Structure formats: structure tokens, C-alpha cells
Amino acid sequence: MGRLRSAVIAFGCGLGAACLYLAVALGSPGAMILVYMTQLPLFLAGLWLGAGAAAVAGLTASLLLFAASDFLAAAIFAALNAAPVVLLVRQALLARRSEDGALAWYPPGQLTAWLTALALIGIATGFVLLGGPDGLQSSLQDVVAGTLDHLTGETLPQRDQVAAALAMVIPGVVAASWMVMAVINAALAQGVLARFGVNWRPSPDLAALGLPLWIPIALAFAAAGIAVGGPARFVGINMAIALSVPFCLAGLAVLHAAARRLSHPAIALVVIYTLAGLFGWPLVAIAVLGLLESWLGLRRRLAPQGVRTNG
Numbered sequence: 221m222g223r224l225r226s227a228v229i230a231f232g233c234g235l236g237a238a239c240l241y242l243a244v245a246l247g248s249p250g251a252m253i254l255v256y257m258t259q260l261p262l263f264l265a266g267l268w269l270g271a272g273a274a275a276v277a278g279l280t281a282s283l284l285l286f287a288a289s290d291f292l293a294a295a296i297f298a299a300l301n302a303a304p305v306v307l308l309v310r311q312a313l314l315a316r317r318s319e320d321g322a323l324a325w326y327p328p329g330q331l332t333a334w335l336t337a338l339a340l341i342g343i344a345t346g347f348v349l350l351g352g353p354d355g356l357q358s359s360l361q362d363v364v365a366g367t368l369d370h371l372t373g374e375t376l377p378q379r380d381q382v383a384a385a386l387a388m389v390i391p392g393v394v395a396a397s398w399m400v401m402a403v404i405n406a407a408l409a410q411g412v413l414a415r416f417g418v419n420w421r422p423s424p425d426l427a428a429l430g431l432p433l434w435i436p437i438a439l440a441f442a443a444a445g446i447a448v449g450g451p452a453r454f455v456g457i458n459m460a461i462a463l464s465v466p467f468c469l470a471g472l473a474v475l476h477a478a479a480r481r482l483s484h485p486a487i488a489l490v491v492i493y494t495l496a497g498l499f500g501w502p503l504v505a506i507a508v509l510g511l512l513e514s515w516l517g518l519r520r521r522l523a524p525q526g527v528r529t530n531g
Contacts, residue, residue, distance in 0.1 A: 230273040233265035234280025256401050263409035266309030274309045278302025304338050328424035332466045333432050339395040339462045353451035360387035392461025399465040427476035436514045439463050470510030477519045
């Protein structure tokens, strides 16, 4: 593909990302779905044409947002969408030759680790910019209290307690939801590209996803912070919420590995994903399964012979 055509495609993806991001101006609840899909065009450009195309698409979208809104909107978009996608695409497209000459692509477990690190860095950045854990929690509590007053039209009897409880978990929930949407957008982009045979790399095998050791260690530090209390409790709670995402992916890897031992694995996986989507609580059990996998190596025991489980 020529450079001019690649540049045009990257520009078009950037335009699409900017339009999706600006959908929030519509003010309707349905528009938020479009906002959540903002990273999809960026992943399409990157997983099709490379990290450079993702960078061009991200820069294009940022400049369009700057022209349509202001510098703050463009900077937020670049920090939350463009830069992370470029980094994740760059890592995803790394590959090396193994001793037998086969091409080994960057493993899904390491991609999950990068995604987790970006989320934790985002939480830490919020602490730094807003005066530490106490400053961030206080700011969020004021925002939540004001929002509750606006929605109800009056001061609720337990407003301060409700606002404090919500403020305690907002950074972790935002980070976790950002991670989930990044995974969904990347998977959708890869699926579309693979469907048309223009994907740069093969689709990662979820059953081969294994978390690096630092993620369980980070969870141990989060648990310690919760036990200590005070500002450390606020940090620990939000770290634990964000870390639930990689453990959920690790749990899904175990289930995918186990499903391959069945005569009809697709049916079992459809049931699992349907129950998780409808009720939500199965995700907690899946995350616990992922935590156990980190210590017990369940995938290696469940995977059929010949199936790689590293990475």
C-alpha cells in the first residue's frame, strides 16, 4: 500500500475518532456509546497499517478537537486515547524469530500488563494533579455531592455519606472502564481487519494469556494499603478495582483453555459470556479464577497437549 493511501486512511480514521468523541455534545445517553468507541478508528489504523498510522490518526483527531473545541479537550483526548493506542499498537506489532524460525508475536499477557500499567499511571497522575489521595478524594466528593443535588433538586439526608462512598471508588472504576473499552475496541478492530484479511498480526490467543508477576504483587500492595487505612486505603481500593480487569482476563484465559477440552467449546464460551453480560456477578468469580491462575498455573493443567499457554 502506498504512503499516500496509508496517510489518507489514517487521516480518515482520525476524523472518525474525533466525530465519535464529539458525540458527547449531543447530550443523549445513547451518544455515550459512540464516545466509548472513540479508540476503535485509532486501533483500526494501527493494527492495519502500523503504529505510525495510529499516531497520524491520533494527531489528526487531536488537532480537529482543538479546532472544534479547545486545547483542554484535545489534550484529554490525546492522553486518554491517542497516546495509549499508539503505545499498545506498537507493542502488539512487535515480533521476533524463534529458534525454529517461526515468528513469535508480542504475547497477550504482556499487552495486558502494558494496559494495566497505563491505568495505574492514570490513577497516580490524578493523585499528583489534585494534591494527593486526600485532595483527589475531597475534590471528587464535592463534585458528586453537587451532582446529587442537581439530579434530585434537593439535599438528600445521607448526601455526604453517599458522596463519600462514591468518591472512594471513582478513580478505580474510571480506570477499569477505560481498560475494558480499550480491550473491546482493540478486539473489534482486530476482528474486522482479520475478517477482510488485512490485519498486520494474527489475532492473539486469549487462552495463552498469562499475567507477569508484578501484577499479583501490585494487588498485594493494594490489599496492604486497604488494611493500613487512611489515604493508603483510598489508593489501595482504587488500585484493586483497576487490577480486577487483568485478573478477569486471566480468568477468561483459564476458561478458554478449559473449553478446548470439550467437544463443543464455542457453546460453553457463549454461555459464559452471556451470563457475564446479563448478570455481571460471574465476572467477580472469573477475576478470582484469574487470581488463582497467577499462583496455581491452572491454564497449564487444563490446556490440551500442544496448546501454548505462556504469555
